[in-house]
Amino acid sequence: MDWQALTLTLRLASITTVILLMLSVPLAALLVLGRSRWLAFLEAIATLPLVLPPTVLGFFLLVLLGPRTAIGRAIIVLLGHPLAFSFSGLVVGSIVYSLPFAVQPLVAGFGAVDMALVDAARLLGAGPARVVFTLFIPLAKRSLLAAGILTFLHTVGEFGVVLMLGGDIPGSTRTLSILLYNQVENFDYAAAARTAAILLTLSIAALAAIYIGSRSRGGRRA
Amino acid sequence: MYSRTFLIAISALGMSPLSGHAQLRVAAAADLEPVLPPILLQFQQATGIRAEATYQASAALTTQIQNGAPFDLFLSADLSYPKRLIDAGLADAAGSPDSSTPITYAKGTLVLWIRKDSQLPPPSLDLLRNPALKHLAIANPERAPYGRAAVAALTSLKLYDNLKPRIVTAENISQAAQFVDSGNADAGLISLTSALTPRLASSGTYFLIPHDLYPSIEQGAVIVSSTTQRAAAHKLLDFLLSPTVQAQLAKSGLTPAK
Numbered sequence: 179m180d181w182q183a184l185t186l187t188l189r190l191a192s193i194t195t196v197i198l199l200m201l202s203v204p205l206a207a208l209l210v211l212g213r214s215r216w217l218a219f220l221e222a223i224a225t226l227p228l229v230l231p232p233t234v235l236g237f238f239l240l241v242l243l244g245p246r247t248a249i250g251r252a253i254i255v256l257l258g259h260p261l262a263f264s265f266s267g268l269v270v271g272s273i274v275y276s277l278p279f280a281v282q283p284l285v286a287g288f289g290a291v292d293m294a295l296v297d298a299a300r301l302l303g304a305g306p307a308r309v310v311f312t313l314f315i316p317l318a319k320r321s322l323l324a325a326g327i328l329t330f331l332h333t334v335g336e337f338g339v340v341l342m343l344g345g346d347i348p349g350s351t352r353t354l355s356i357l358l359y360n361q362v363e364n365f366d367y368a369a370a371a372r373t374a375a376i377l378l379t380l381s382i383a384a385l386a387a388i389y390i391g392s393r394s395r396g397g398r399r400a
Numbered sequence: 401m402y403s404r405t406f407l408i409a410i411s412a413l414g415m416s417p418l419s420g421h422a423q424l425r426v427a428a429a430a431d432l433e434p435v436l437p438p439i440l441l442q443f444q445q446a447t448g449i450r451a452e453a454t455y456q457a458s459a460a461l462t463t464q465i466q467n468g469a470p471f472d473l474f475l476s477a478d479l480s481y482p483k484r485l486i487d488a489g490l491a492d493a494a495g496s497p498d499s500s501t502p503i504t505y506a507k508g509t510l511v512l513w514i515r516k517d518s519q520l521p522p523p524s525l526d527l528l529r530n531p532a533l534k535h536l537a538i539a540n541p542e543r544a545p546y547g548r549a550a551v552a553a554l555t556s557l558k559l560y561d562n563l564k565p566r567i568v569t570a571e572n573i574s575q576a577a578q579f580v581d582s583g584n585a586d587a588g589l590i591s592l593t594s595a596l597t598p599r600l601a602s603s604g605t606y607f608l609i610p611h612d613l614y615p616s617i618e619q620g621a622v623i624v625s626s627t628t629q630r631a632a633a634h635k636l637l638d639f640l641l642s643p644t645v646q647a648q649l650a651k652s653g654l655t656p657a658k
Contacts, residue, residue, distance in 0.1 A: 364459070
């Protein structure tokens, strides 16, 4: 078992989840509270990463973030290296790739909060931030949990984007899914089965622990 | 296998050709993608047999054939994958002097490729020693024949250990080319067939890696034993080995087999 690939993958998934939740909570709140018609387009765009094949998404990011575009050159000035073939590049790719998995549960959860409560809060003078922190987050914490879990797992299983953007560098871009794919493609089925078994066991254990925790705190209802 | 479902779906739709021969299905290595289509068209004009190719990494095609993918002929980018199928009793080189060895139909050439607008000096072996070379793209040496050749060439030059941290590994030759073409890697070791495609020929330049630096990339063909169209598959193989087609291969970046 390649523990380096495992820790790298867990690090990537954790960082992606934290950043993505911080971005998605305000975005989902805007989508739920906003009145503008254009928000429908924003929601559509936030869902788009589901449509593109991941390798194609990865290819577009490779080109977009590469030194042949203004964005790519700005990144090189800021970081001193291109985003491709680096861990930070994978974080950026994962954020784009997993965006719908964070936003969609939050939009559904926030949207299910009784709007009479929101209107009452607003009448009493609460701004959008206060509505989010005192109503949405406490009342939709199950959706928040779902968004976090889906983002994390989706990033752990991310393959096409990493394949295109990563360059398979041990310790920096060789994630568990790339390692698994390499093992399968190299006909090393025994090693692939071991890696997959460890991944599945860890995932089941972690998920069960989270679900048990959330059940004991007030049952399944948010 | 997806490909099988797909083929079943296609035939269910009645799209399979109605000529005397059913369509020949060729599993072809990815480096043949720029080369093979016109040859298959000429083959159809010469013999009336339609042949359709699926282009993928040789390793992936080998796995598919091992799992019953309905191909008639396998054109690999090396000898080891077709040999593996022969040893498993799934393919053969019947008709050739040694039926347990894949039939070499061409040899590949490795090139060092960079973009024309690169800040680096023109490609040469010296470029590989240039510290300004930050990322060198190669195909996966564990399974892509050109990736294996790339590592062998760098090892012969005693540069491999030094360059290792700067090597980025792509899934196959065309992805290695994309790494360089998109500007993310500075240079790449790719196939001459890729470097000669119109797209890459217009955006970059290449340097031929001397043949004595890496073992020759012999590309082997085998007939998939489960084929129901052995005669037609043989015809296509003979066509590939004919002097006209071999001369055509040379123009596309492959060295004739003989």
